[in-house]
Amino acid sequence: MRINKxxxxxxxxxxxxxxxxxxAISSKGxxxxxxxxxxxxRSFGGTKxxxxxxTYQxxxxxxxxxxxxxxxxxxxxxxxxGSATSFLNKSxxxxxxxxxxxVLTPRELPNLPSNVRVYDYGNFASGLMMGYLMGQxxxxxxxxxxxxxxxxxxxxxVNEDGTITYYPPTFDSSKFLMTLIIFxxxxxxxxxxxxxxxxxxxxxxxxxxxRSSFS
Amino acid sequence: xxELSIESNGTIELTAVYYNGQQLGGLSxxxxxxxxxxxxxxxxxxxxxxxxxxxxxxxxxxxxxxQYREPSFTEEEAKQLHLLTIISxxxxxxxxxxxxxxxxxxxxxxxxxIKAPKKSKASIFSASKKFVEGAIFKATFTFRYEGGIxxxxxxx
Numbered sequence: 001m002r003i004n005k006x007x008x009x010x011x012x013x014x015x016x017x018x019x020x021x022x023x024a025i026s027s028k029g030x031x032x033x034x035x036x037x038x039x040x041x042r043s044f045g046g047t048k049x050x051x052x053x054x055t056y057q058x059x060x061x062x063x064x065x066x067x068x069x070x071x072x073x074x075x076x077x078x079x080x081x082g083s084a085t086s087f088l089n090k091s092x093x094x095x096x097x098x099x100x101x102x103v104l105t106p107r108e109l110p111n112l113p114s115n116v117r118v119y120d121y122g123n124f125a126s127g128l129m130m131g132y133l134m135g136q137x138x139x140x141x142x143x144x145x146x147x148x149x150x151x152x153x154x155x156x157x158v159n160e161d162g163t164i165t166y167y168p169p170t171f172d173s174s175k176f177l178m179t180l181i182i183f184x185x186x187x188x189x190x191x192x193x194x195x196x197x198x199x200x201x202x203x204x205x206x207x208x209x210x211r212s213s214f215s
Numbered sequence: 216x217x218e219l220s221i222e223s224n225g226t227i228e229l230t231a232v233y234y235n236g237q238q239l240g241g242l243s244x245x246x247x248x249x250x251x252x253x254x255x256x257x258x259x260x261x262x263x264x265x266x267x268x269x270x271x272x273x274x275x276x277x278x279x280x281x282q283y284r285e286p287s288f289t290e291e292e293a294k295q296l297h298l299l300t301i302i303s304x305x306x307x308x309x310x311x312x313x314x315x316x317x318x319x320x321x322x323x324x325x326x327x328x329i330k331a332p333k334k335s336k337a338s339i340f341s342a343s344k345k346f347v348e349g350a351i352f353k354a355t356f357t358f359r360y361e362g363g364i365x366x367x368x369x370x371x
Contacts, residue, residue, distance in 0.1 A: 207332060207350070211287040213232040214242045214331035215262070 093157055097121065097167050109133065115163045125168035129154040133166060144183070150176045216309075217274045219257075220300040221245070222293065225371035227329060227352050229296065231287050232259075234273060240284035243268070247301070247327040254324075255307050275305040297371050299327070299354070314356075314370070323365060324357035 100119035106112045111134065118133060120126045124147070131137050132154050141148035151169035158164055209215050223230035232239045241262040248256040259273045263280030271278050288296065303310035312319040332350035354370040 207228050209228060209331070212228055212230050212331075213239045213284070213287075214227055214230060214329065215240065 093155060093167055111135075113164075116166065117163060118166045119168070121168055123168065125151060125170065129166060129168045132169075144179050150179070216302055216304050218300065218302045219273050220298060221327065221329075221354075222288065222296050222298045223354075223371045224296050225352065225354075225369070227331065227350055229288075230329060230352075234278065234281070237283045238286050239281060241282040242331065244330045245327065247325060249301075249303075249307060249310060249312075249322075249325040251307065251323050253307050255303075255305060255310070257303075257305070272305065274301075274303045299370055301325070319356070321358045321360070322356060323359050324355075324367075326357070327354045327370070328352075329354070 097119065098121075101122040102120050104118040104120055106114050106116060109116075109118060112118070118129070120130070128141075128148050128151055131141075131148075138146075140146045143149060150172055152172050154169055155167040156164060157167065218233075218235050220233040220236075221230065222233065232242055232245060239261065242259065243262065244258070244260040246256065246258045248254060255274075257272050257274050258270060259278070260268065260270045261278075261281055263269050264282055265280050267280070269279060269281070298313075298315055300313040300316070301310065302313075312322060312325060328351055330349065330351035355367050356370055357365060357367045359365055
């Protein structure tokens, strides 16, 4: 039974580790949940100012400043993965979520940068979003026994005008299914081990040897 | 010549061992391995009336302090069971085997190993302390058929 407990504990630990948002936490830095570290762009050194040929760079229209969920970078167009940054994705998200119950501005959330809007729908996911944005998360959220474990991070949409909109997390059905499969597998393995150890039947009753020559 | 009989349906719960016609009790293990090549291993292990554990050869040794008990099965119940009887003096040449009161011929090997389960400690799955661990019930005839075909069959 020690081995069984060890296997269950190890797999639970593995499950937690696989789903633990190390990047999100590490990007928060030492200033709480908001802010984070800027990308390490070297100010000096690297390309020499004198000599060589001049390379022309279009001035960036996108500002660089810290955001609650990490360092803001110029949006890259990607079809899959990453956060929704394009105008098209924004409209998709807006149609998916519908009209928010209220829009929170930095005036109501002082820790947020001035260009951030938070769409609050007044549901459980919105509560999780506020927890993430305010940095008031719990380690329980990263355990499969808590509903927050099965939700994504808040959805960040970078608008064309440079403002950022946060939408509530969505239920991650794939994570839920994976958890079910993993725990189901663990349960099945434990069941099989117990069944083999105890002979036929999950709980083996003691033999009635009252009529047998053996005792 | 000692007579050892085993009446069973293949489960240890319904297994009675008779020694010279009397049913034994307190057995913990019985092992028989008789072969035509002269092998004659016969061991019986039992708890005696004095509480001690004995290991004897039922065909050559006197069964000290062996426990006898009242017959367990009625005649009707016995009809549902098979009866294996071995009459021997410890030598393979003078050994006769009966199955359901009919003499068995063409035997190459007779193997019987029945072991009572040990009682383990309590488990999280039950309050009872008695659990089956290590129970053994194996009993086979090995026959030689015409044409030299060797075949092993379950006895019970």
